[in-house]
Amino acid sequence: METRLDQLVTFLSQTDLARKLDPEEIRVLVPYLEVRHSKEGSCIIREGASGDAWYVVMDGEVSVTKNLVHGPPHTLSHLGVGECFGELALIDGSPRLASIHAVTDVDLVRLPSASFNRLVDENPGLAVKLVLALGSVVAQRQRELTYILTDLMEVDEPEAEPDPDTLAAMLRSSLP
Numbered sequence: 743m744e745t746r747l748d749q750l751v752t753f754l755s756q757t758d759l760a761r762k763l764d765p766e767e768i769r770v771l772v773p774y775l776e777v778r779h780s781k782e783g784s785c786i787i788r789e790g791a792s793g794d795a796w797y798v799v800m801d802g803e804v805s806v807t808k809n810l811v812h813g814p815p816h817t818l819s820h821l822g823v824g825e826c827f828g829e830l831a832l833i834d835g836s837p838r839l840a841s842i843h844a845v846t847d848v849d850l851v852r853l854p855s856a857s858f859n860r861l862v863d864e865n866p867g868l869a870v871k872l873v874l875a876l877g878s879v880v881a882q883r884q885r886e887l888t889y890i891l892t893d894l895m896e897v898d899e900p901e902a903e904p905d906p907d908t909l910a911a912m913l914r915s916s917l918p
Contacts, residue, residue, distance in 0.1 A: 746777075747769070747772055750768075750772045750775065750777070750851065751765060751768045751769055751772060753800055753851070754768050754771070754772070754798070754851070755768055756824065757798060757824040757826075758824065759798065759824075759826060759875045759876075759878075759879065760875070761875075762871055762874065762875055763868075763871055763872075763875075767868050767871065770865060770868055771861070771868060771872070774853060774857040774858070774860065774861050775851050775852065775853055775857070776851070776852040776853075776854065776857075777800065777849060777850070777851055777852070778797075778849070778850045778852050779847070779848070779849050779850075780844040780847070780848050780850065781844060781847055782844050782845065782846050782847050782848075783843065783844060784843065784844045785841060785842070785843055786804060786842040786843065786844060786848075786850070787827075787828065787838050787840075787841055787842040788838065788841050789807075789808065789809055789838050789839065789840050789841040790837050790838060791837065791838050792831075792835070792837060792838075793828065793830065793831020793832070793834070793835050793836050793837060793838055793855075794831065794835070794854060794855050795828055795831070795832065795852050795853060795854045795855060796826065796827075796828040796829050796831070796832035796852070796853045796858070796876070797826060797827050797828050797842075797850045797851065797852050797853075798824065798825070798826045798850065798851040799821055799822055799823055799824065799825050799826070799848060799849075799850060800823065800848075800849040800850060800851050801823060801847075801848065801849040802822075802823075802844065802845070802846040802847055802848030802849060803820055803821065803822050803844075803845040803846050803848065804820070804821050804827070804842050804843060804844055804845060804848055805817050805819070805820050805821075805842070805843050805845050806818045806819045806820070806821065806827065806840050806841070806842055807840060807841045807842075807843065808839070808840045808841075809841070815841070818840060820845060826876075826879060827842055828842075829876040829879050829880055830880065831855075832853065832855060832858055832876065833873070833876065835855060858872075
């Protein structure tokens with residue numbers, strides 16, 4: 743029977759995020775991590791709350807929602823096994839840009855900011871590899887957002903101007 747450490751190493755080694763880490767580096771990373779369980783329908787992160795951790799979905803599904811000025815919250819995406827959220831907060835500690843809710847019962851791997859800071863001090867080489875992996879996630883999301891904005895700004899008639907307030911509202915609602 744696999745130990746919890748072995749289960750986490752196996753799981754993380756199969757995620758896109760850890761593909762730049764070898765199994766021994768993942769073993770070094772695991773003691774810095776926590777495993778959390780959230781029940782279906784529970785709020786994992788509330789928009790505007792202090793950013794204090796990064797998460798990877800180990801089992802289940804979560805939804806990413808953004809509050810809108812007018813109207814109900816907007817669902818931006820659903821994240822499943824191996825996908826992550828909270829990377830910006832881990833890097834800069836900024837308030838959460840969206841809320842995360844458990845669509846199903848969900849198990850999450852969590853790296854708290856304090857543990858990440860300890861990792862930086864104790865194993866800077868591994869921390870750099872992790873930051874580069876998180877940077878890849880941020881870059882991919884930025885590319886997707888740029889594509890969405892470019893598509894929104896393209897108009898059929900050259901003299902037509904896009905409404906800046908509408909574009910700004912759509913941008914705010916598209917941020918993870």
